[in-house]
Amino acid sequence: MKNFKLSHYLNYIVIAIVGIVFTLLSFTGNVKSLYLLMLENILIAVLLSVSLSIVVGFLGELSLGHAGFMCVGAYLGGKASVLLEGVLGNTLINVIVSMLIGGIIAAIFGAIIGLPALRLRGDYLAIVTLAFGEIVRSIFMNSSKTSFGGSFGLSTPRYDKDYLFIVGFVVVLICLAVVQNMMRSKHGRAITAIRDSEIAAKATGINVTKYKLIVFTVSSFFAGVAGVLYSFTQYNVQSTNFSYNYSIEILVMVVLGGMGSINGSIIAATLITFLDVKLQTVLTGDLAVLQDFLYAIILIVIVIYNNAPGLKNFREGYNLNVLFDKISSRKNNPANIQDDEASWHRVPSKIQIDEVLSTKIQRDPTASIKPDKEGK
Amino acid sequence: MSKKILAVVLAALMLVSVFAFAGCGNKSENNTIKIGLSGPLTGAASIYGVAVKNAAEMAVAEINEAGGLNGYDFELIATDDAHDSKKVAANYTSMLDEGMQVSLGCVTSNPCLEFCKLSLEDNVFFLTPSASNDDVPAEANAYQMCFADGNQGKVAAEYVNGLGYEEIGIFYKNDDSYSNGIYNQFKENLDASIATVEASFDSSNETDFGTQINTLKDCQFIFMPIYYTPASIFMTQAIGKVADDAIYYGCDGFDGIDSAEGFDITTIPQKVSMLSHFDSNATEGRAAEFINKYTEKYGKETLNQFGASAYDCVYALYNAMKQAIENGKEITPDTEASDLCEILKEVFQGGFEHTTGVTGTEDQAIAWNEDGTVVKEAVAYIIKEANA
């Protein structure tokens, strides 16, 4: 295991540990049911944001129709689970089979939507994906009462709420494994190459068509799976829940997490869902109008703090990394130079002109001229 | 590297601690009987949720002022679901954590379908003021204060069958389960000899009905199973297009149309009538009393049948509990929701009648069928006669 890098597996380990801790706690009855519910929501949000981050963060295409894929998964997977309930009952096998069905159908739709992505770029593609999401929603909304319930919603079985989150953890781990391995392989590098310059990528012989389709298919597969998981957290799946607003909410998670950072997406999805549910359950009665107000202010402040070029110096002076540096007081020890500075998700997409002009000397000048550790 | 691990481990620890041990938190001081409610307090449907919350709050305050139930005060927990069924589970669970013993369910139908199943799990009794979907009262713990959609559609169809029109217009909202529920049953029960001209709209397009008015403009009778806000817009825009001697006919959703701010129904030349359980223009009796009290406290803006129905719900629950106590049952703030549910089910199934309702009619008490649907008189109100 010469090339084993703990940092590559850290997120699996952390998620698995959190999952196990919660499983143990819930078996001993130490977790409030509201928090189990929140956990389910968080896991769904994590699935959605990780799957969207491949399209937005790695392929560099803006998609506003992620909720549409989720809708396909929720309705078709949900319908499958209703039909299977007669045969399999509300069991784990039913959950797995439904997830596969919902995921695969969503993936097919993803491939179909990936086709215009070959021809359209940027905001034009964004509006096409938004249009797709609304079309899907509209079709389910107007379905007959016996097929998908129409405006009355589709009644689906709800899986035991004490255990569903365990399924969620496993699915998130599988999703992470697929996405992370894909992105760390040569395919992932090809995808980021397309993001940075499609023409250059083509020139180096990368099959742009193939990779774009792959990205859309994988991304929508997991969105579909998240949809099925969602249908198992609900008694009633309703198409109004999958409007473009929901797609935007997922996009917010991806952007807040940092473009092209899977771990960032996971953390942002967790925090935003937590914030959502907290605001919703704490601000009741007359205070309810404050929910969106606070959410909006928090959103604006975080985005500006994280992204404003003018705040760059401030950010670098006061952030968690600096805090940890101070705690561990290893700042000036050359032996502790970060060796994963150039790891795959840190590659800057484009060098901005103003960035070049205002480049600051790095905190640790030895970082760029450090000797190779292996001594090659 | 180790710095990173430290960071992640710390973050994970924080997360776990925030979540898990909150379960050990002690309940707040508990000497009130808690009623839960989930409704759209924000968003496009908020007018209905706010009306219900206001009226329920008012009823609770009145009951408490009068000494409460056996000395115990009522308390309303009103949570916001923004008419989104996704949010219901969290609302329900957090209300349960706060000690909800009995509930008013959800204000709107779609979220309420989710609420029904959730409340069945813990056997929480609920009496919804306004979630009128036919499937809402399906379970034993679920009761409605409003008429079920299917029934309304059927009654309306029977009424129209007797009027002798050859062709009528229908104007409904195609992505709303209230409107669809009435529309479906109406169509089913309408005589086959009556032709229909139909037009619909959806929530993305609720303010401009030019095209639909064009479709419906030759109809002498237009059935509108929709809420009063879009209905008032339709009527305003249809002035001079739909014949002046035509009739607009609606269901209980029409209620409030004559008190909507900024909309003067007398400017509408056509006759407007509805079949409803509440008359927001009542000038005498209990309904008028409620209207006065409500407008004094919250203004006329949000006055509609939703609020009236919620007011009745709280009082019906109060009366039912009082009756149970008279029958030797014990109801205190410590009563478990599930036990209270059994007590209330027994009362409601045992011929309980709510005699002081502001909805329904003055002399007929409100009662409930075995299936949880309400029995009260619907009155055909003529909101406005045609201008001569």
Added chain:
Amino acid sequence: MEFLETLINGLSIGGTYAMIALGYTMVYGIAKMLNFAHGDVIMVGGYTIYVILAQTGYPFLGLAAAILFCVLLGVAVEKVAYKPLRGASPLAVLITAIGVSYLLQSSAQMIFGSAPKMVTLVHINSINIGALQIEGHVVVTLISSFVIMLLLTLFVKYTKVGRAMIAVSEDKGAAQLMGINSNAIITLTFAIGSALAAVAGFFMLLKSPSLTNTMGAMPGIKAFTAAVIGGIGSIPGAMVGGILIGIIEAFSLKSAAIAPYTNAIEFLILIVILLVRPSGILGKKRREKV
């Protein structure tokens, strides 16, 4: 006859969409950002008209006040929420725009409550051509949006400031080097966009009396669709796209069977048009540089 009536309804819907789309396209063309809060500025304009109308009774004073207030709001929002992000990823700006949209909506509910406000503006007499009746507001909306489109085109093409706008939209950095104050130009664009939104709010109230805090959301998205169909960044394109969407909407609402799928049909047509012409009907094709 029936066909003509539906067509006129379509023009009436389309006129408003065109008006909103003009604002969208201006801001997109110059600041290169999707201003998701644009629809909510319309709502703010609507409420301003409502307040002034209730106080004074003059609808046109309301319109003037709405334009003024929306311009101030637009500039303030631009300074506080968008300007600090100039130079950051366009997606970051998109997210703050969404935040601003939520902020405006919830503020409106806090101030004005949840009940819809009914506003009756001036009544404009209808015009009769034979048996065909065209409502006054349709004519007013269409003519005004056409005139505004024309003025905007002339402004952008023939004035110094307008040409500076084109320069900024082509290349912000180069424009700056040529002595154009890019920041001022972008602020000006937001001011114009917000003024257009206020006018659009006036037209919406002219047509339909109801005013709610979510009134701008869906028209905003539809108008965005219209701007993209027309070729986003193109001023005449926004007009064409808006009218087209309006006509499609009217015809699909006309038939009871298709009406529930109105949105789906509009979006489907959008996809088809973009597949045939990837940069919209009147959009300029940009060659990608290596």
